[in-house]
Amino acid sequence: MSRARVALAVLFVIAAGEAALLGFLAWRAREGRAAGRTPTERGRAVAEASGCFACHGPGGGQPIANLGSKSGEVPGWTGGTWMMWNKTEADLRAWITDGHPPGRSPDPKALIRMPAFGGRIGPAAMDDLVGYVLAVSQFGPAPDEAVGAGKEVAYKNGCFGCHGPEGRGVLRNLGSFKGYIPPWDGDDYPDLVRGDAEFREWVRNGISERFRANPAARTFLEKQAIAMPAYGERVSDDDLKALAAYVAWVRATPRAPAGSR
Numbered sequence: 381m382s383r384a385r386v387a388l389a390v391l392f393v394i395a396a397g398e399a400a401l402l403g404f405l406a407w408r409a410r411e412g413r414a415a416g417r418t419p420t421e422r423g424r425a426v427a428e429a430s431g432c433f434a435c436h437g438p439g440g441g442q443p444i445a446n447l448g449s450k451s452g453e454v455p456g457w458t459g460g461t462w463m464m465w466n467k468t469e470a471d472l473r474a475w476i477t478d479g480h481p482p483g484r485s486p487d488p489k490a491l492i493r494m495p496a497f498g499g500r501i502g503p504a505a506m507d508d509l510v511g512y513v514l515a516v517s518q519f520g521p522a523p524d525e526a527v528g529a530g531k532e533v534a535y536k537n538g539c540f541g542c543h544g545p546e547g548r549g550v551l552r553n554l555g556s557f558k559g560y561i562p563p564w565d566g567d568d569y570p571d572l573v574r575g576d577a578e579f580r581e582w583v584r585n586g587i588s589e590r591f592r593a594n595p596a597a598r599t600f601l602e603k604q605a606i607a608m609p610a611y612g613e614r615v616s617d618d619d620l621k622a623l624a625a626y627v628a629w630v631r632a633t634p635r636a637p638a639g640s641r
Contacts, residue, residue: 418548418550418563418565418566419507419508419511419512419548419634419635420511420512420515420544420545420546420548420549420550420563420565420635421549421550422505422508422512423508423509423510423511423512423513423515424439424512424549425508426501426505426506426508426509426512427440427509427512427513430497430500430501430509432509435454435492436454436455436456436457437456439457439458439516439545440456440457440458440513440516440517441456441457441458441459441516442456443455443456444492446490446491446492447490447491447492448487448489448490448491449487449489449490449491449492450487450489450490454492457513457516457517458516458517458518466481466519469510469514469519472510472513472514472519473506473510475494476497476498476501476506476509476510477496477497477498477506478496478498479493479494479495479496480494511634511635512545512635514635515544515545515546515548515635516545518531518545518546522626522629523629523633526621526622526625526626527622527625527626527629529622529625529626530622530623530624530625530626530627530629531626532622533615533619533622533623533626534547534623534626537611537614537615539623542561542606543561543562543563543564544561544563546564546630546635547563547564547565547626547627547630548563548564548565548630548635549563550563550566551606553604553605553606554604554605555600555603555604555605556600556601556604556605556606557597557600557604561606564627564630564631565630565631565634569631572588572591573588574590576624578590579620579624579627580620582608583611583615583620583623584610584611584612584613584615584620585610585612586607586608586609586610586611587601587608587610
């Protein structure tokens with residue numbers, strides 16, 4: 381083979397490799413954007429675009445002071461105080477739409493009052509926003525004792541910090557395979573966790589044995605910025621069982637209200 385043909389072959393291989401890399405990066409970017417279209421993430425985007433975080437703080441958890449109001453601040457969505465202002469999902473929808481629930485007038489002495497967003501937010505976006513606030517506020521009791529216990533385990537061990545409210549968020553993760561930490565209710569979960577045994581491996585070891593044995597998967601896990609912690613014996617067998625029950629409940633119980641996209 382002539383030198384010209386060898387050089388041409390080398391250039392072809394390089395070009396093919398670059399095309400494959402660009403194709404992979406484009407696919408991963410699309411996957412990352414698709415994750416951002418989950419109901420909870422769409423609701424967070426609606427909240428941000430609507431200015432909700434100006435008063436309720438980033439994520440709804442850092443409310444600002446409100447002179448003259450009964451509580452002295454704009455109620456946050458997290459921390460439990462939100463429950464004092466809402467008894468049902470209908471109350472939440474009325475706050476967003478009308479600025480106050482039916483039969484309850486706005487606080488006359490509050491300097492900052494809740495705006496009425498009715499007519500400014502479309503039905504689908506409203507559903508997403510309501511779903512996001514419900515998830516962030518951990519609204520409503522757990523359906524049974526096991527799920528409630530698992531929710532407490534997740535809270536105490538910082539799981540919601542990375543996996544988002546109720547495990548439904550999408551936190552970006554540089555260097556990871558798809559660019560984000562997979563939510564528990566997302567399409568990635570069944571590919572990552574195949575059964576209770578693998579769930580225990582992820583929690584106890586920070587990686588499943590199946591992924592540890594796969595060089596490509598292990599490489600991505602090792603180079604990602606945010607790694608899954610290995611909790612080891614810090615969580616008991618009962619904690620693991622309860623946490624698995626809670627994750628199963630999250631997957632079986634979408635937070636986006638009926639009628640959402």
